[in-house]
Amino acid sequence: MSLRHFLTTQDYSRADIDALLEQATAFKRSPRGQQLAGKSVALLFFNPSMRTRTSFELGAFHLGGHAIVLSPGKDAWPIEFRPNVVMDGEAEEHIAEVARVLSRYVDLIAVRAFPKFQDWSVDREDAVIKAFAQHATVPVINMETITHPCQELAHALALKERFGDLTGRKYVLTWTYHPKPLNTAVANSALLIATKMGMDVTLLCPTPDYVLDERYMAFGAQNAKENGGSLKVSHNIEEAYRGADVVYAKSWGALPFFGHWENEKPIRDAHKHFIVDEAKMALTNNGVFSHCLPLRRNIKATDAVMDSPACIAIDEAENRLHVQKAVMASLIAQR
Numbered sequence: 001m002s003l004r005h006f007l008t009t010q011d012y013s014r015a016d017i018d019a020l021l022e023q024a025t026a027f028k029r030s031p032r033g034q035q036l037a038g039k040s041v042a043l044l045f046f047n048p049s050m051r052t053r054t055s056f057e058l059g060a061f062h063l064g065g066h067a068i069v070l071s072p073g074k075d076a077w078p079i080e081f082r083p084n085v086v087m088d089g090e091a092e093e094h095i096a097e098v099a100r101v102l103s104r105y106v107d108l109i110a111v112r113a114f115p116k117f118q119d120w121s122v123d124r125e126d127a128v129i130k131a132f133a134q135h136a137t138v139p140v141i142n143m144e145t146i147t148h149p150c151q152e153l154a155h156a157l158a159l160k161e162r163f164g165d166l167t168g169r170k171y172v173l174t175w176t177y178h179p180k181p182l183n184t185a186v187a188n189s190a191l192l193i194a195t196k197m198g199m200d201v202t203l204l205c206p207t208p209d210y211v212l213d214e215r216y217m218a219f220g221a222q223n224a225k226e227n228g229g230s231l232k233v234s235h236n237i238e239e240a241y242r243g244a245d246v247v248y249a250k251s252w253g254a255l256p257f258f259g260h261w262e263n264e265k266p267i268r269d270a271h272k273h274f275i276v277d278e279a280k281m282a283l284t285n286n287g288v289f290s291h292c293l294p295l296r297r298n299i300k301a302t303d304a305v306m307d308s309p310a311c312i313a314i315d316e317a318e319n320r321l322h323v324q325k326a327v328m329a330s331l332i333a334q335r
């Protein structure tokens, strides 16, 4: 049997996802356990984190396991990922050794590796986590690369806690302004999970340049078809917000501008009005608002929205702890 990883929710059926969410709900009710007793997880961060690091470390501890945090290039050796290269650059060791050595020490390897933001055709290959999955002999967990599947589960759980069955709920994924071009990972993931839950999903963004990668648009359309929902793109704020049950916000860089962001800046700067505010939320069906966090207040969403009862971003952040316990426990249980 091939080794099962947690790299993308697209590798998991709707029934698999529902089972993970059920297990997460059980962990939320009863946070301590021994599912990881005597087990360990290596958490490799190539990029900063607050929620992911804290929730994975604590989650392992709550289940009797041990987490080791490593930052390659900072407190661990820089790693080479390209095959068959003469390693005369910065990297001191190759993923072929790193992944196999870690697999001799730990039972799970979790990786955060953002895109380089220079060439989307390169970044979309997700080479770092794929190399870990190729060389490791233990399960690998995605802690955010070009998708963020743990965030997806936390988001879905927060929505199910508010609405119960999500089928047919009107869901808006809205681009928002941010001074810097950010990763598309959470936006890709929002499309994947919202369509997998059978919601009627609108991707609201300033121009066609901000539509997400065709791979995720296609997965979204396929998920919608299989789960009774729909997926459409809109550039009309009022039309998208009207009647929405869920507003999920994220900023991301437009894919055609990877590597020459100076040309994207005028477009980005012209769409600061995509901020989530009370007037837009008033168009919704008494909808909820969420965001993966971190969030710049009064840039992506106003204080009034963040501090309103409609905001479930803190619930979603808490749920990271519960869903990641479910992911780690289920991967360990299958070994």
Ligand code: CP
Residues within 6 Å of the ligand: 048, 049, 050, 051, 052, 053, 144, 151, 292, 293, 294
């Ligand atoms: N949402 C999320 O992954 O938060 P961190 O970047 O703080 O881990």
